[in-house]
Amino acid sequence: MGLELYLDLLSQPCRALYIFARSNNIPFEFKQVELMKGQHKTEEFQKVNMLMKVPAMRDGSFTLAESIAILLYMVRKFKTPDHWYPSDLQKRARVDEYLSWQHISIRGKGSKLFLMKLLLPLLTGQPLPPEKLEGATEELNAVLKQFEETFLQDKPFIAGSEISLADLVALVELMQPVGSGYDLFEERPKLAAWRRRVEEAVGKQLFQEAHEGILNAKNLTVDMIAPEMLEQFKQHLLKQAQVL
Numbered sequence: 001m002g003l004e005l006y007l008d009l010l011s012q013p014c015r016a017l018y019i020f021a022r023s024n025n026i027p028f029e030f031k032q033v034e035l036m037k038g039q040h041k042t043e044e045f046q047k048v049n050m051l052m053k054v055p056a057m058r059d060g061s062f063t064l065a066e067s068i069a070i071l072l073y074m075v076r077k078f079k080t081p082d083h084w085y086p087s088d089l090q091k092r093a094r095v096d097e098y099l100s101w102q103h104i105s106i107r108g109k110g111s112k113l114f115l116m117k118l119l120l121p122l123l124t125g126q127p128l129p130p131e132k133l134e135g136a137t138e139e140l141n142a143v144l145k146q147f148e149e150t151f152l153q154d155k156p157f158i159a160g161s162e163i164s165l166a167d168l169v170a171l172v173e174l175m176q177p178v179g180s181g182y183d184l185f186e187e188r189p190k191l192a193a194w195r196r197r198v199e200e201a202v203g204k205q206l207f208q209e210a211h212e213g214i215l216n217a218k219n220l221t222v223d224m225i226a227p228e229m230l231e232q233f234k235q236h237l238l239k240q241a242q243v244l
Helices: 012-023 067-078 089-104 106-124 130-152 165-179 189-202 204-215 227-241
Strands: 003-007 029-032 056-059 062-065
Touching: 003 012, 012 067, 012 106, 012 165, 012 189, 012 204, 056 067, 062 067, 067 165, 089 106, 089 130, 089 165, 106 130, 106 165, 106 227, 130 165, 130 189, 165 189, 165 204, 189 204
Parallel strands: 003 029
Antiparallel strands: 003 056, 056 062
């Protein structure tokens, strides 16, 4: 049994794994787990990941959860090019620094805007108050400023002259609010140029393929969500967006 990746490409970390594996010609079997249909809650999937979250990986009898752990596993097992996770101590530290920072900043704020701007109105049938949406947008803009000034600076990529895991993880997260209709690259030329470099490094066609679903997220309808998941999603998202 070869490498199996359990993914839903509406999920940012799942897209990072998919793009990384494909761009490095890593052989794997794509096991689709549709979150909207509650497939991550099944007894079968719990055998792969007891946390009932995607992404997840199975390699023979070995299973692994958490996207960063899976990325690093693939880096080490398949001996991918050094630039992804540099052997140079200080370059690797830059990658680690970003991966440690991004969870509650870029990921947290980008996901929150996506939830508030697109998913919550879909589930509740009501638009969010403008001040709530404005607040979430301002929070995201603040961390984008930090990202540009602290991590990207005037470098082509986060760790220097070549793409790394940090860039891939960052960009898939930033595409989430884009999927909700907020083009955060429009008035940020430095960020837009970095995005083009990352897409070129992994392959534009592959990048577009991985993001086809999220960039069409506005076409989601309530009937695409399993009935037993509707209320659960709704309460979970309300709590996450802190609008209860």
